[in-house]
Amino acid sequence: KRGIYPVVSMTDGVILHKGWLEQGGYRLGITADGGAYFYYAHLDSYSDLEEGDRVRAGDLLGYMGDTGYSQIEGTTGNFPVHLHLRIYLVQDDKEISVNPYYPLKYLEERRITCAY
Numbered sequence: 815k816r817g818i819y820p821v822v823s824m825t826d827g828v829i830l831h832k833g834w835l836e837q838g839g840y841r842l843g844i845t846a847d848g849g850a851y852f853y854y855a856h857l858d859s860y861s862d863l864e865e866g867d868r869v870r871a872g873d874l875l876g877y878m879g880d881t882g883y884s885q886i887e888g889t890t891g892n893f894p895v896h897l898h899l900r901i902y903l904v905q906d907d908k909e910i911s912v913n914p915y916y917p918l919k920y921l922e923e924r925r926i927t928c929a930y
Contacts, residue, residue: 839881
């Protein structure tokens with residue numbers, strides 16, 4: 815179901831892009847302090863963030879959804895709920911796409927759990 819699963823930032827950085835894209839639906843783009851660009855797409859909703867805001871790794875960005883694949887903003891239901899995540903690095907003026915599996919696996923193995 816959309817709007818159930820939280821999406822958190824993988825990095826410290828600044829929100830560079832927020833809003834609707836025809837393919838990506840509701841999305842956020844974060845430029846990390848080290849220069850990498852993190853793209854989170856098909857969100858159902860956002861937390862209280864705006865372009866230019868700083869985020870820290872672990873901050874709530876919003877909730878997973880199924881938005882996109884339409885010129886009409888807010889379109890849902892064209893595919894199952896999921897997060898589309900991309901990571902880009904820039905080297906010698908070339909954009910390099912990084913497979914997010916390995917950074918996610920690394921973070922998962924070092925995840926901190928909270929005790930209440």
